[in-house]
Amino acid sequence: MSSLLSNYMQMEQQLKQLQSELDKLQNDDRLKAELEFKEKLEALMREFDKSAADVIALLNPKPAAQTSAAAPASGGTRRKRKLKIYKNPHTGEVVETRGGNQKTLKAWKDEHGPDAVESWLVRVEE
Numbered sequence: 001m002s003s004l005l006s007n008y009m010q011m012e013q014q015l016k017q018l019q020s021e022l023d024k025l026q027n028d029d030r031l032k033a034e035l036e037f038k039e040k041l042e043a044l045m046r047e048f049d050k051s052a053a054d055v056i057a058l059l060n061p062k063p064a065a066q067t068s069a070a071a072p073a074s075g076g077t078r079r080k081r082k083l084k085i086y087k088n089p090h091t092g093e094v095v096e097t098r099g100g101n102q103k104t105l106k107a108w109k110d111e112h113g114p115d116a117v118e119s120w121l122v123r124v125e126e
Contacts, residue, residue: 083124085125
């Protein structure tokens, strides 16, 4: 039963932390500018009856068929892994990794279990 309570308290702490980060973001002028841009772009797309794919095709200097055909020809290069950012709620330590074989992340998984550590995922970036 105590593990359930511990899990609840841990999630509650994570929720407070995420809410705090969300509040900070909502007051960020850069986010406000991006949201305003997105709203105006979506309104413009509705006005001209265009989809996101239409806009991308319009702005992309190379036709889509050329880009997809060129990628395999480059030979042997694979797509870059996504950057995953974890934050340990117990210590506040942050780990950024593109692979699962990161020393600190492995230690956390050994100590707290893989499911708990995956719940500490803050965000994923390209």
